[in-house]
Amino acid sequence: MAEKKLMKGNEAFAQAAINAGCRFYFGYPITPQNEVPEYMSRELKKVGGSFIQAESELASINMAYGAAAAGGRVMISSSSPGIALMQEGFSAAAVTQAPMVAINVMRSGPGIGGIQPAQADYFQVTRGGGNGDYHIIVYAPKSIQEACEMIYKAFEVADEYRNPVMICADGMLGQMMEPVAIPDPIPAMTEEEIFEAKPWALTGHKNKRERNAIKSVFLQQEVLEDFNLNVLAPKYEKAMRELPEAELIDVEGAEVVFVAYGTTSRVVAEAMDLLADEGIKCGLIRLKTLWPFPEYAFDAIGESTKNVIAVELSMGQMIQDVKLAINGKLPVDLINKVGGVLLDPEEIAERTKKIMEVR
Amino acid sequence: MKRITAIAGHYGSGKTEFSVNLALDLKKEKNKVAILDMDIANPYFRSRERQKMMEAEGINVIFNTYGFDITEDLPAITAALRGPLENEEFTAVVDVGGNDSGARVLKQFEKYFRRDDCELLCVLNANRPETDTVEGMLEHLHSIEIETGLKFQGLINNTHLLRETTADDIVKGYKLCRQVSDKLGIPIVWNTCREDLLDDLKQLIADENIEDLENIYPIKLYMRPSWLDR
Numbered sequence: 010m011a012e013k014k015l016m017k018g019n020e021a022f023a024q025a026a027i028n029a030g031c032r033f034y035f036g037y038p039i040t041p042q043n044e045v046p047e048y049m050s051r052e053l054k055k056v057g058g059s060f061i062q063a064e065s066e067l068a069s070i071n072m073a074y075g076a077a078a079a080g081g082r083v084m085i086s087s088s089s090p091g092i093a094l095m096q097e098g099f100s101a102a103a104v105t106q107a108p109m110v111a112i113n114v115m116r117s118g119p120g121i122g123g124i125q126p127a128q129a130d131y132f133q134v135t136r137g138g139g140n141g142d143y144h145i146i147v148y149a150p151k152s153i154q155e156a157c158e159m160i161y162k163a164f165e166v167a168d169e170y171r172n173p174v175m176i177c178a179d180g181m182l183g184q185m186m187e188p189v190a191i192p193d194p195i196p197a198m199t200e201e202e203i204f205e206a207k208p209w210a211l212t213g214h215k216n217k218r219e220r221n222a223i224k225s226v227f228l229q230q231e232v233l234e235d236f237n238l239n240v241l242a243p244k245y246e247k248a249m250r251e252l253p254e255a256e257l258i259d260v261e262g263a264e265v266v267f268v269a270y271g272t273t274s275r276v277v278a279e280a281m282d283l284l285a286d287e288g289i290k291c292g293l294i295r296l297k298t299l300w301p302f303p304e305y306a307f308d309a310i311g312e313s314t315k316n317v318i319a320v321e322l323s324m325g326q327m328i329q330d331v332k333l334a335i336n337g338k339l340p341v342d343l344i345n346k347v348g349g350v351l352l353d354p355e356e357i358a359e360r361t362k363k364i365m366e367v368r
Numbered sequence: 369m370k371r372i373t374a375i376a377g378h379y380g381s382g383k384t385e386f387s388v389n390l391a392l393d394l395k396k397e398k399n400k401v402a403i404l405d406m407d408i409a410n411p412y413f414r415s416r417e418r419q420k421m422m423e424a425e426g427i428n429v430i431f432n433t434y435g436f437d438i439t440e441d442l443p444a445i446t447a448a449l450r451g452p453l454e455n456e457e458f459t460a461v462v463d464v465g466g467n468d469s470g471a472r473v474l475k476q477f478e479k480y481f482r483r484d485d486c487e488l489l490c491v492l493n494a495n496r497p498e499t500d501t502v503e504g505m506l507e508h509l510h511s512i513e514i515e516t517g518l519k520f521q522g523l524i525n526n527t528h529l530l531r532e533t534t535a536d537d538i539v540k541g542y543k544l545c546r547q548v549s550d551k552l553g554i555p556i557v558w559n560t561c562r563e564d565l566l567d568d569l570k571q572l573i574a575d576e577n578i579e580d581l582e583n584i585y586p587i588k589l590y591m592r593p594s595w596l597d598r
Contacts, residue, residue, distance in 0.1 A: 015495040015529055017380045024497075040411060124411050184412035185596060186380045188495070188529040275598040354595055 013188040018153045018178065019044035021189050022112055023052065025157035026084045028194040029164045031110070032058035033083040035072040037065060037091065040124045041180040042114035045086040056197070066091040070098030070111075077107035078223045080203035080210030082164055086112035088180070089130050090121055093138070099173055100139030104225045104241075106171035106209070110163045111145075113175055114183035117349035125349025126180035128271060131326035134177055135300040142237055144245050146174045146252060147299040149270040153187040159297075161192055166252065170244060171209070177299060179322070181272045181351070253303035256295040260309045263292030265361060268331050269320040270296040273352065277320050280357035287358075289365070296327070307334040316368055318361060320344045320352065340368055370487040372453060372460045372480065375524070376512055377491035378499055379466020382526040384415045386491055386560060387463035388590045391415075391427050398459040402428035402452035405463050408443040409470035415463045418590055428452065445473065453480040467508075468515035475516055487521040489557055492548070494527040494541035502547045509552070522557035523549055524585075531597045535561075535568040542581045558585040 016024070023045045026034070034053055036046030046062065053060040059076075063069035069085050076083040087095060092113045102109055113134065117127035134147045146166055150156035156178055163174040204212045214220050227233035258278070260266055265284070269277045274295040281291040290313070294306045310317070317339050319328035325343045332341050342364045346352045373390065375383045384407070391403040403422060405415045415422075419429045430452070432444050452458035464471050474481060474488075481488055490509050492499055499505045509520055527533075527541020542559055549556050561569050563586045573581050 013495075013529060013532070014497045014500070015380065015493060016497065020380075020497075180412070184410070186530065188532045272596075276595045278598040279595040353593070 011190050011193065013190045015186055016153065016189050017044055017186055018156065018183040019114065020048050021153045021157055021191060022086070022160060022176070022178070022183070023048035025160040025191050026110065026164075027052060027056055027058070028191055029161045030082045030195050030197045031084045031164065032056065032197045033073070033076040033081045034058070035061050035063050035069040035076075035083075035085055037063050037069045037087065039088045039091045041116060041126075041183050042086050042088045042112065044183070045112060045114075058197075066094035067098060070095040070102070073109045074098055074102050074105070074107050077102065077109045078105065078211050080198075080207040080212055082197060084110045084112070086114065088114045088116045089118050089127070089133070090116075092130065093133065096133075096139035098139075099145055100137070100141050100143060101225045102173045103139075103143035103145070104141065105223045107173070107223070108167035108171050109173050110160065110167055111173060111175045112160075113177050115177065115179045117347070123349040124180065126272065126351065127322045127347070127349055128179055128273060129323040129326065129347065130177065131299060131321070131323060134175055135302070135330070143241065144172070144248070144300055146170065146172060146248060146301070147177050148174070149177045149296055149299050150182065151271055151274050151295065153182065153185070153189045156182060157189060157191050168207070170248060172244065172248075177271070179271050249301040252298055253301045253305060254297035255303035255306035256297060257306055257309055258293040258295065259290070260292035260294060261311060262290060262313050264290045264313060265316045265318060265365065266292045266294060266310055266314050267318050267320050268294045268296065268327070270299065270327070273320055273322055276352050276354055277357060279354035280361070283354055283358040284361060289361070291361075299327070302330045302334065304334045310339070314339060316364060317341045318344055318364060320357060322346055322351070370485050371456065371458070372462065372486035374462035374464060374474065374481060374486065374488045375491055376464040376471045376474070376488060376520075377466070377524075378493065378496050378508055379410060379470065381466070381491045381493040381496055381499070382528065382560070383466070383491045384413060384463055385587065385589065385591050386524060386526055387461050388415050388418055388422065389585075389587050391422060391461045392425060392590075394459050394461065395425050395427050400428070400458045401426070402430060402458050402460045403463060404449050404452060404460055405429065405431040406445060406449065406473050407463060407465040407470060408432075408445060408473055409465035409467070413591055421590070428458075449477070453477060456485070468511040471512045471516050474518060478517065481518050488518050489522045489524050490520045491524045491526045492541065492545055494525075494544050495529050495537060502544055502551070505544060505548045506551065509548070520552070520554060522555050525556055525559045528560070528562065530592070533562060533565060535565055535572040538565070538569055539572055539576065539578065539581065542578070546580075556583065558583050560585045560587045562587050562589070
């Protein structure tokens with residue numbers, strides 16, 4: 010791994026993608042992710058890749074769909090309202106099993122909303138967003154370093170599962186600076202290697218196999234039923250078995266267990282220290298995947314725990330999955346901020362104490 | 369020091385953190401101090417985010433017309449910025465947006481920045497990938513000079529890795545800045561150093577016998593919330 014450099018999140022995301030073998034990127038500007046297309050426009054050509062500034066978010070995801078269908082390692086990025094515009098494309102990429110990586114640098118909503126950090130896309134990214142029975146695999150990094158490592162993993166998982174994979178970052182993560190060591194570059198696949206490694210890809214049959222076709226239209230209902238039940242469903246079941254990830258911090262013996270993801274989990278970590286100073290034992294379940302949701306992590310909650318508190322920058326979205334995982338065994342409360350306003354550690358500590366009094 | 373100090377450089381190099389430190393320190397000596405936040409390139413981590421804190425110290429904080437909204441994403445600044453540039457009673461720190469594109473805004477105020485009571489300084493952080501070599505630094509300075517039509521009159525070595533900074537980083541940055549300084553014939557005006565690293569740096573200077581590393585500027589981190597270091 011290279012020595013540490015001071016990088017802005019968005020720059021590091023782009024460089025990590027290039028190092029992970031990404032050679033196709035289709036960008037469209039939106040704050041707070043603009044440094045990703047800016048960086049790609051400058052750097053991708055240096056490694057023989059292709060950068061295109063698309064005319065819209067919809068165009069950009071459909072260009073990605075095309076490059077992915079041809080077997081390329083492809084990435085797109087946007088921020089919340091832009092991701093909303095791409096949803097038709099995610100649905101199409103899921104049903105055609107086109108692997109791609111998308112970065113969502115979340116900002117506040119609904120609508121055009123604001124440009125400050127938020128986590129109000131939890132529903133959008135975990136509940137489809139587009140039409141039909143599909144899922145996007147979603148990683149939620151808490152630091153720039155972790156984001157870079159997750160981007161590597163995302164490309165591998167996208168290829169293995171032949172499914173779009175999203176890195177769900179928030180505006181803070183995209184815009185802040187951190188020391189980061191980007192993992193070493195891996196070479197992009199040659200056309201011959203793609204032909205071997207991705208036998209489904211539209212590489213041209215070269216008189217060696219049958220023609221490939223990629224399509225998202227199934228006019229015979231039985232054919233689509235068969236596809237959904239026997240291709241998509243087993244794939245998503247495998248993802249639910251193999252991909253969920255969470256970090257557990259001091260959950261055992263905790264009186265209060267927080268659940269959080271992304272930069273919010275770092276604010277929670279500082280709040281936990283403040284509460285510990287007052288003798289309150291706290292634990293944290295930090296989600297590293299949003300879908301599949303790491304339900305297994307909740308098995309670690311023991312008899313000592315009286316409160317589970319979801320902490321998120323939304324009106325209460327992740328909390329629904331937390332409640333499903335807790336399954337009525339404990340009260341689940343919400344500590345949140347919305348509209349691009351951030352939580353601070355003192356406020357989390359105060360609100361936690363209030364919740365404990367009420368309960 | 370000149371009456372007006374304009375701070376430009378690579379985005380993420382620490383221009384804003386330095387500008388805020390400089391404005392607060394100047395206020396200890398000067399009566400009228402203003403910080404002119406000319407960053408219209410990026411809506412995050414701008415000096416206006418510390419408006420309340422600086423105003424409490426008596427510093428004029430000037431940015432866009434819609435002054436109440438620190439997160440305004442408009443490439444617009446207020447004509448009030450001209451006040452401290454023209455009023456000679458003021459000492460002013462100009463916090464410029466990152467890179468050549470962020471510095472473009474200086475062009476419309478060119479006449480002020482060409483005067484003798486103003487100097488344009490470039491912040492350099494040798495831990496930023498694009499300015500981690502002498503060539504990279506020179507190219508960066510050149511790109512901003514081309515864009516603004518102005519010449520840099522000095523350098524600020526602001527080499528750091530946030531909380532992971534060591535004295536070695538500062539010395540590494542100094543050595544690169546020294547070469548840039550020699551090539552361009554402009555001084556290293558300051559070498560910044562986080563306050564808690566001052567003793568380490570002085571020790572390293574003595575150990576490595578680099579007494580020409582002088583003009584050390586102690587820095588506090590005002591822009592970064594503590595939880596970001598979790």
